[in-house]
Amino acid sequence: MNKKLILLFLSLFYCSTLFAQQGIFDEANTLFENGELNEAMALYRFIESEAQVSGALFLNMGITAVQLDSLGLAKYYFLKAQDFETTAQQANEALEFVNSQFSRQSAILPKLPWDRAVDWINDEITAFGLFLIGFLITIAGLTLLYLGWFDKLPLKKTSPYLITLIITGSALAGLAFYADYVNQRYDEAVLISNSQRVLQQPEPESTLVSIAYEGYDLTVDQWKSEEHDNWLYIRLGNGQFGWMRNEGVKIF
Amino acid sequence: MEAPNMKKIGKLNQFLLLLTFSLISFIPGFAQDVQVEATLSETNIFTGEQVKLELNIHGTSMGSVQQPELPEFDGLRWLRGSTSRGTKYALINGKPSVTYTFGYALIAQSPGNYTIPPVEIEVDGETYRTEPISFEVLDPATLDSGEAERAPDIYVRIELSTNNPVVGQQIIADVVLYFKNGVEVSSYQPTPGWKAEGFWKEELEYPQRAQTSSTIVNGVRYQKARLIQYALFPTKSGELTLSPFEINLSVRSRRSSSDPFGFGLNQERMNIQSTPVKVDVQPLPNLENAEFIGAVGDFKITRKISNPNAFVGESIEIITQISGTGNVPLVNKPEYKLPESLEKYSPQETSAIDRTGRQISGTRTFTDIVIARNEGTYSIPETRVAFYDPQQEEYVIEVLPPLSFNAERDPDVTEITQNNLRFDVKPITGLAQWTSMKATPLHQRTLVWIMIFFPILLTAGAFGYKKYHDRMNTDTAFARSRTARERTNKILSEAEQTTDIKLGYHLIEKTLVQFITDKLNLPPAGLSHNDLILHVEKLGDTETITELKRLLTKCETIAYAPNTSQEALDKDLQKTRDLIKKIGKLS
Numbered sequence: 001m002n003k004k005l006i007l008l009f010l011s012l013f014y015c016s017t018l019f020a021q022q023g024i025f026d027e028a029n030t031l032f033e034n035g036e037l038n039e040a041m042a043l044y045r046f047i048e049s050e051a052q053v054s055g056a057l058f059l060n061m062g063i064t065a066v067q068l069d070s071l072g073l074a075k076y077y078f079l080k081a082q083d084f085e086t087t088a089q090q091a092n093e094a095l096e097f098v099n100s101q102f103s104r105q106s107a108i109l110p111k112l113p114w115d116r117a118v119d120w121i122n123d124e125i126t127a128f129g130l131f132l133i134g135f136l137i138t139i140a141g142l143t144l145l146y147l148g149w150f151d152k153l154p155l156k157k158t159s160p161y162l163i164t165l166i167i168t169g170s171a172l173a174g175l176a177f178y179a180d181y182v183n184q185r186y187d188e189a190v191l192i193s194n195s196q197r198v199l200q201q202p203e204p205e206s207t208l209v210s211i212a213y214e215g216y217d218l219t220v221d222q223w224k225s226e227e228h229d230n231w232l233y234i235r236l237g238n239g240q241f242g243w244m245r246n247e248g249v250k251i252f
Numbered sequence: 253m254e255a256p257n258m259k260k261i262g263k264l265n266q267f268l269l270l271l272t273f274s275l276i277s278f279i280p281g282f283a284q285d286v287q288v289e290a291t292l293s294e295t296n297i298f299t300g301e302q303v304k305l306e307l308n309i310h311g312t313s314m315g316s317v318q319q320p321e322l323p324e325f326d327g328l329r330w331l332r333g334s335t336s337r338g339t340k341y342a343l344i345n346g347k348p349s350v351t352y353t354f355g356y357a358l359i360a361q362s363p364g365n366y367t368i369p370p371v372e373i374e375v376d377g378e379t380y381r382t383e384p385i386s387f388e389v390l391d392p393a394t395l396d397s398g399e400a401e402r403a404p405d406i407y408v409r410i411e412l413s414t415n416n417p418v419v420g421q422q423i424i425a426d427v428v429l430y431f432k433n434g435v436e437v438s439s440y441q442p443t444p445g446w447k448a449e450g451f452w453k454e455e456l457e458y459p460q461r462a463q464t465s466s467t468i469v470n471g472v473r474y475q476k477a478r479l480i481q482y483a484l485f486p487t488k489s490g491e492l493t494l495s496p497f498e499i500n501l502s503v504r505s506r507r508s509s510s511d512p513f514g515f516g517l518n519q520e521r522m523n524i525q526s527t528p529v530k531v532d533v534q535p536l537p538n539l540e541n542a543e544f545i546g547a548v549g550d551f552k553i554t555r556k557i558s559n560p561n562a563f564v565g566e567s568i569e570i571i572t573q574i575s576g577t578g579n580v581p582l583v584n585k586p587e588y589k590l591p592e593s594l595e596k597y598s599p600q601e602t603s604a605i606d607r608t609g610r611q612i613s614g615t616r617t618f619t620d621i622v623i624a625r626n627e628g629t630y631s632i633p634e635t636r637v638a639f640y641d642p643q644q645e646e647y648v649i650e651v652l653p654p655l656s657f658n659a660e661r662d663p664d665v666t667e668i669t670q671n672n673l674r675f676d677v678k679p680i681t682g683l684a685q686w687t688s689m690k691a692t693p694l695h696q697r698t699l700v701w702i703m704i705f706f707p708i709l710l711t712a713g714a715f716g717y718k719k720y721h722d723r724m725n726t727d728t729a730f731a732r733s734r735t736a737r738e739r740t741n742k743i744l745s746e747a748e749q750t751t752d753i754k755l756g757y758h759l760i761e762k763t764l765v766q767f768i769t770d771k772l773n774l775p776p777a778g779l780s781h782n783d784l785i786l787h788v789e790k791l792g793d794t795e796t797i798t799e800l801k802r803l804l805t806k807c808e809t810i811a812y813a814p815n816t817s818q819e820a821l822d823k824d825l826q827k828t829r830d831l832i833k834k835i836g837k838l839s
Binding site: 021022025026029032037038051052053054055056057059060063064068069070084086087090093094097126127128131132135138139142145146149150173176177180183184193194195196205248 | 452487565593595597598625626676677678679680681682683684685686687688689690691693694695697700703704707710711714715718721
């Protein structure tokens, strides 16, 4: 009885949180329609800081940023909206527009097939999804093994299948951990300030590697960046690496 | 044909200049600007060495200048009859000027430190005085002639203004060339790429470089010339080393034994380098209640706002100027607490650096660019910034007063609305689909660890059970041992239910025999009680043996014990159970 009450209370609390969030979102949309863009953006940011987010929220934030003439920020929000099925198409259209507005465009080095595969795992099926697939395949192989042990199936005949299943399942589980490691270590980011110097070392007087401009896509090595406060170790779209001050960089 | 003409013109010019001076000198009230100067060719002189004292009288108009009489002074003796005289006319910035020069040959007397007193010079009836000149007369006998011979003909060294600066303090590094008399340096070329690791380096534009002066080093007279001058600013504390400075020279020296005719000069190219120089850089003291902007020197810091009344959306500049002498190129931008609602852009910075003279000076300008997107008054609070003054050896804190500006909407500009967008993406209104973006790493999920260990434990369990199952089917002794307890429990249950005491004890005997033979893998029949006791004795527990003997004896003699009660049987049944447990553990 008590358990049911707790469950009911939690459900009500969750629903009330969502209703409150939806209410603030509606209020922000009204402010946006009235042209009070800074106020609308402040409310959108408040929702973003809460636990629940949505594609619509990020899309509207992107449009607000475009109207505030902050294209780098707009790109960041449209990229976030792109991750949601409901807003992916509109976010793509918006990104096409925003990218065309930047005065400087970065050369983009295509990713290696292996990196693309890891990105696909993280974006489409997630590391946990792949791990679950690996687990189920492994369990299937082990079930065949147990049946063979207890003479329910002829072990000699099934052994090639069970070995294949166990190895494949374990390899997929291992791959899931690697994809998760990549996901945790490297983050995508967008430069939203006008320009930033990319240096060889995390020191202001260090040799200049390149200059990144507003809207440039960056890959941030979070683990290496933790070694120096206020600095990020980044990879530019053209494959160059270096250190950059963390000001004006929005990380996903 | 052109040369004679040129000569004629030269004479004409000289004549015109003389005429001009003559005319000017006779104009009454023409302002005289007379400067007198005395110079001594050497200030460190060996006894018996000859030096020259020159008196220069310079002015725009001078009627009559009399030969100055030298005052009496010790250390040098005037060689009378060796006096020279010269006159030089020039037009400087369109104004004529004349310089009279009187030279006096002097010979050094006894060793010691002396001073040539001011020399009085009379020009057009007025008396002028030169500055006194100090000099030292050295005794050549006290010098180590071996050391003089070993001294190199030419060398270069880096001479620093100080060897103990603080971080950021300017040091002057002079690259000075020393060469002996008789060596003539016709050209020099510094090797590019001199590294001053740990320093910010600026080359000074010093107009009088490469002028030679005479000096004595370890008893050897050298000519010294400052070739290049750098301003160095240490960027870190600790012992830093300036790497050797390398220079290519074209040198001419007089031939000695190899030139039998004694004429001609021997020209050669050579490469020389200085020795490394160590600098002990001291750290800056701690600072509280102000922001240190990295400036070391003497600075003035100002801050202003470009437009105190701006329109919404118009860019506003907060301009900070840091001017003065010191490490101007290394000065950082002060950080301001700008209102959150302002849109901030990357600050711009410009520098105007003056490298002339012996101090780097200039202005560093930082411009913060902000845009107000809403109407209102915006304030930037007071800021305390500090620079370090190495002369005073303390921080100087400048308080920048607060700034504010108003932003108003421009009535001539139509507000941007959604319809003005150049793309068709519309904002989404209404119900949104809310979701959590939190992604926990795999290794932090309990479920993942359960899913990893579950197959391992399951497989270990299944394998163990398979082994047990196989052994039960193939190993009779193992199977009898494993099932002994189960079978004896059945017999004991039967004994518990019976009311016949004799049958009860018979079943106890049967249980014990069954359990011991199964557990110890003994033949199920044909063994006496003593045989069983002997086998159990091998397990070693005397208490167990005693109890076993008592129970078996009681089972044998129960027919002769008519007074045995049901309670005694129940107690013995319990003891039998305990005994079976003990034997089970021993085996």
